Amino acid sequence: MHKNYFTELEKLLDNAQAPYSGFNVAAIVITRNGDFYKGVNVESAAYPTTICAERNAIHTAVTDGMKKGEVKEVHILARNAAQALIKAHPCGGCRQVIAEQSGNDAVVYSYASASLIEPHTINELLPFAFLGADL
Incomplete structure (x- = not known):
């Protein structure tokens, strides 16, 4: 059974920087040895340079x-432009x-919410993933 990270994610949402879309995302990554990494989305006026919360947390873990x-686990919470908490799934790039x-x-x-949590394996979210073994 996984730990519920709702409270941490909700607080983390306030650090997201989404001035263009108003779509704030917070992510927490848990590694196999129990390490904990946080990330938020950071938008840029040059949209391709924007980073998603999930990749932000994973890149921080790699840096560490x-x-x-x-x-092992990725926990995600989002808030839309109307300031409503919503369930969000990783984009294609983050799934990869x-x-x-x-x-x-x-x-x-x-x-x-704290009680509405939908789990999916990454294999469910990205069937036939390209993992680089053929490079």
């Missing part, structure tokens, strides 16, 4: 020394990074 295959950094074996938890 996490090795490929060590992502989660698949690679977990060895295609992570569980993604999408929160709508």
Whole structure:
């Protein structure tokens, strides 16, 4: 059973910077050895340079020394422009990074509230993932 990270995610949402879309996202990544990494989305006027919360947390973990295959869980909470908490799933790019950094074996938890949490394996969210073995 996973820990409920709703309270931490809700607080973390206030650090997101989404001045263009108003869509704030917070993510917490848990590694196989129990390390905890936080990330938020940070938008840029040059949209391709925007970073999603999930990749922000994973890249922070890698910077801290996490090795490929060590992502165990990704917890996500979002708030839309109307300031309502909503359940969100990772974008395609984040799904790819989660698949690679977990060895295609992570569980993604999408929160709508403290009690409404939807789990999916990354394999469910990104079937037929390209993991780089053929490079």
